[in-house]
Amino acid sequence: MDRRKKSKLISIIIVAIIILVMLLGTLITEDMLSTNFKDKNQFPSFEHPFGTDWLGRDMFLRTVKGLRNSLVIGSLASLISSIIAIIVGGLAGTMPKWVDNIVRIIIDLVMGIPHLILIILISIFVGRGTKGILIGVALTHWVSLARIVRSEVLQVRNEQYIKISRRFGKSNWYIFKNHMIPVVLPQYIIGLVLMFPHAILHEASVTFLGFGLSPETAAIGIILSESMKYLISGMWHLAFFPGLVLVILVLLINKLGENLSLILNPHFTRE
Amino acid sequence: MKIFNYIMNNFIKMIVLIILVCIVTFTLAVNSPIDPIRQYVGSGVTLSVEQRESIEEYWGLNDTKLERFQKWAYNIMHGDFGESLIYRKSVMSVIKDKAMSSLFLMICTFIVSGAVGYLLGLIMGKYRDSILDKILKTICVTFSATPTFWVGILMLMIFSVKLNLFPIGFSIPIGKTMEDVNFYEKVYHAILPIITLTLVFIPNIALHTRSKTIDVLQSDFVLFATARGEKSIMINHVIKNTVIPAITIQFGSFSEIFGGSVLAENVFSYPGLGSTIVDAGLGGDIPLLLGITIIIAIFVFIGNFIADMLCMAMNPMVREENIIG
Numbered sequence: 021m022d023r024r025k026k027s028k029l030i031s032i033i034i035v036a037i038i039i040l041v042m043l044l045g046t047l048i049t050e051d052m053l054s055t056n057f058k059d060k061n062q063f064p065s066f067e068h069p070f071g072t073d074w075l076g077r078d079m080f081l082r083t084v085k086g087l088r089n090s091l092v093i094g095s096l097a098s099l100i101s102s103i104i105a106i107i108v109g110g111l112a113g114t115m116p117k118w119v120d121n122i123v124r125i126i127i128d129l130v131m132g133i134p135h136l137i138l139i140i141l142i143s144i145f146v147g148r149g150t151k152g153i154l155i156g157v158a159l160t161h162w163v164s165l166a167r168i169v170r171s172e173v174l175q176v177r178n179e180q181y182i183k184i185s186r187r188f189g190k191s192n193w194y195i196f197k198n199h200m201i202p203v204v205l206p207q208y209i210i211g212l213v214l215m216f217p218h219a220i221l222h223e224a225s226v227t228f229l230g231f232g233l234s235p236e237t238a239a240i241g242i243i244l245s246e247s248m249k250y251l252i253s254g255m256w257h258l259a260f261f262p263g264l265v266l267v268i269l270v271l272l273i274n275k276l277g278e279n280l281s282l283i284l285n286p287h288f289t290r291e
Numbered sequence: 292m293k294i295f296n297y298i299m300n301n302f303i304k305m306i307v308l309i310i311l312v313c314i315v316t317f318t319l320a321v322n323s324p325i326d327p328i329r330q331y332v333g334s335g336v337t338l339s340v341e342q343r344e345s346i347e348e349y350w351g352l353n354d355t356k357l358e359r360f361q362k363w364a365y366n367i368m369h370g371d372f373g374e375s376l377i378y379r380k381s382v383m384s385v386i387k388d389k390a391m392s393s394l395f396l397m398i399c400t401f402i403v404s405g406a407v408g409y410l411l412g413l414i415m416g417k418y419r420d421s422i423l424d425k426i427l428k429t430i431c432v433t434f435s436a437t438p439t440f441w442v443g444i445l446m447l448m449i450f451s452v453k454l455n456l457f458p459i460g461f462s463i464p465i466g467k468t469m470e471d472v473n474f475y476e477k478v479y480h481a482i483l484p485i486i487t488l489t490l491v492f493i494p495n496i497a498l499h500t501r502s503k504t505i506d507v508l509q510s511d512f513v514l515f516a517t518a519r520g521e522k523s524i525m526i527n528h529v530i531k532n533t534v535i536p537a538i539t540i541q542f543g544s545f546s547e548i549f550g551g552s553v554l555a556e557n558v559f560s561y562p563g564l565g566s567t568i569v570d571a572g573l574g575g576d577i578p579l580l581l582g583i584t585i586i587i588a589i590f591v592f593i594g595n596f597i598a599d600m601l602c603m604a605m606n607p608m609v610r611e612e613n614i615i616g
Contacts, residue, residue: 128304129311132591136550137584140572141316144580145323221438225554228440229569244441248558256448263441270436 027279034276038091041269045088048081064257071257073246083262085238087269093150093233094220097157101219102212105162106204109169113177123170127163135160139222143231153232157219165211172204206284213277217270224266240266294603301599305592312588317363320577321356372582377574382582385567390586392477393556393563397548399485404492405541411493412500413533417525419505428501431494439551443487443558450483457483484555491551492544499540503533535606542598546591 064071070079112123130138138160143152176182182199190198226232227241235242240262247258366373372382411431415424434442450456457479507513507529516524553565560566564583571579 125307125311128308129315131546132308132312132588132595133584134546134550134553134587134591136553137568137587140568141319141580141584144572144575145319147324217436221436224438225440228438229554229557230573231569244444248444251444251447251452254452256452259441259444259448263438263444266441267433267437271433274432274436 024283027282031276031279031283034272034279037272038269041084042088042091045085045091048085048088064261070261071255073250073255073258079243079258079261082238082243083240083265086240086243086262087265089233089237089239090220090223090266091269093154093157093223094216097154097223098161098212098215098219100154100158101161101215102165102208104158105165105211106169106208108162109166110173112166112170113173120170123166127166130160130163135222136225139226140229140231143226148231149234153223153226156226157222160222161215161219165208165215168207168211169204172207173200176200176203206281209284210277210281213273213280216277217273220266220270220273297603298600301596305596308592309585309589313364313367313585314360316581316584317360320581321359323577367585372585373578375571375579375582376576377570377579378576382579385579386564386582386586389562389564389567392481392561393552393565395477396481396484396488396556396561396563397552399481400488400492400548400552401541401545403485404489405496405537407489408493408496408541409500409534409537411497412537413504413525413529415497415501416504416508416529419501419508424501428498431497434490435494435498437491439487439491439554440558442490443484443555446483446487447558480559480561484552484559484561487558488548488551488555492548495544496537496540500533500537503536504529507532535602538605539598539602542594542601545594545598549587549591 070083072078073082108123108126112120133141139153139156142156142159146152146155176199179199182195185195185199223232224239224241224244227239228245229241230245232241233239243262244259247255247262250258363373370383372386374380375382375385378385411427415427418424508524513524513528516528521527549565552563553568555561556563556565557569564587568580568583570576571583
């Protein structure tokens with residue numbers, strides 16, 4: 021099997037795992053997470069792979085539900101963020117010099133305030149909860165992708181084949197559709213996938229600090245911040261497994277990004 | 292003269308950015324749904340309409356936003372960030388109390404993660420594709436995908452709960468006041484947060500240095516040096532060519548170290564700017580929130596400025612380019 025086929029296979033497997041987690045998370049209803057004091061504070065067993073918490077809720081189900089919420093918020097936020105990135109990067113690449121300068125200052129500004137603190141500020145000022153965290157994550161993560169889009173557009177714009185195409189009398193739209201998109205799109209997709217784990221980690225962090233999702237929703241950040249109270253009593257499984265699953269998920273998505281760039285990036289495809 | 296211009300340009304850019312941060316944070320705060328009078332009075336107290344109006348009048352809440360910004364900006368220039376609502380003292384004095392603990396944490400993290408990460412990167416690059424490289428690389432990739440607060444919780448579970456080596460929380464031993472705490476106890480409490488932050492920030496610089504080292508080792512001049520029989524290639528060529536990018540990367544993560552310290556300080560109940568900003572946010576203490584954000588932004592921009600200057604001072608190529616450019 022050559023590298024390209026292998027990359028495709030790995031990508032398909034990872035996407036399947038992510039879809040599976042999302043489906044499972046959607047299938048878990050509230051009554052499956054209801055309190056059950058008969059089984060409270062249980063350590064991991066065959067029946068409860070991640071143990072149960074102080075209310076007798078199954079930690080495995082809570083974790084999957086939390087992961088699903090993280091995935092939904094993470095994907096929405098990075099999608100919005102990537103659209104901002106493509107607009108900003110595209111404008112900076114095609115518009116006059118002063119637009120580019122303004123974009124650069126905005127980028128420096130967003131980079132200057134630590135992401136986490138900026139997300140906290142935005143989330144407080146638009147009202148906390150899902151909306152706050154979505155807007156916060158979306159408004160902070162576009163920077164690196166915007167830079168990539170900008171440099172791609174700048175590079176492509178001066179290519180010979182675009183000049184030739186223009187001489188042939190092709191319209192701007194034709195050039196955009198047939199010459200720009202094929203070059204920028206792979207970079208965009210890879211950037212989007214690589215933005216995704218960052219968005220999820222920031223969502224979890226901000227929720228952990230108490231600014232994100234409300235305490236009733238299932239979220240990895242909430243589960244972990246609650247588990248802090250039970251650390252001293254030796255309930256290590258409350259924090260260990262949910263965090264571990266989150267790390268595995270993030271690693272998988274990173275792997276997906278790497279493999280996609282092997283498939284889509286024209287510089288690597290024919291190696 | 293070109294160098295002087297370059298420095299001045301950078302300096303002016305820094306000032307502009309600081310002013311922009313002030314404008315942006317102020318705009319966000321003014322348009323937030325948080326009612327400053329409610330937050331100030333507390334939720335248990337009822338206010339009559341007249342009382343409310345007199346407070347609004349006294350605080351100038353009826354002025355236009357521009358007038359309020361002018362007043363606020365004027366005060367900030369004079370070092371007055373207003374009064375913190377949850378601490379009931381001036382924002383500046385709260386920041387002064389907390390900044391030292393945070394700076395200690397961050398500077399230790401900055402130096403330790405920079406030095407260890409750089410060394411690991413050199414080792415990984417030199418012994419590329421060996422078992423050692425593979426193990427270290429896997430560890431680095433894993434840690435870069437790990438949320439800071441979870442590393443902190445794991446540290447607490449292992450070192451505080453299981454092994455009982457470090458305190459669970461609070462920067463001072465129970466039964467002592469802040470003044471009684473000696474230097475040793477403060478450092479003792481900071482060890483776990485520093486280890487946590489260091490572990491999270493090593494991968495970035497280590498992986499970067501690794502790829503730089505590999506690039507240098509594959510270069511023509513190293514091949515030539517090897518052919519010539521040169522012995523200390525690592526010292527003569529690799530370190531010289533990798534240390535400047537490493538410094539750039541490390542200063543570039545300065546801003547994220549602040550973010551990380553917010554999480555670490557919260558997990559370990561360490562009394563620094565990070566845990567204070569979370570308290571301020573949860574308590575709706577806008578003046579404190581704005582104050583800390585602006586101070587942090589100033590630190591980050593100064594850090595970037597220093598990084599630019601250091602790179603210029605150390606790198607003959609950047610220096611030349613500036614003279615030509």
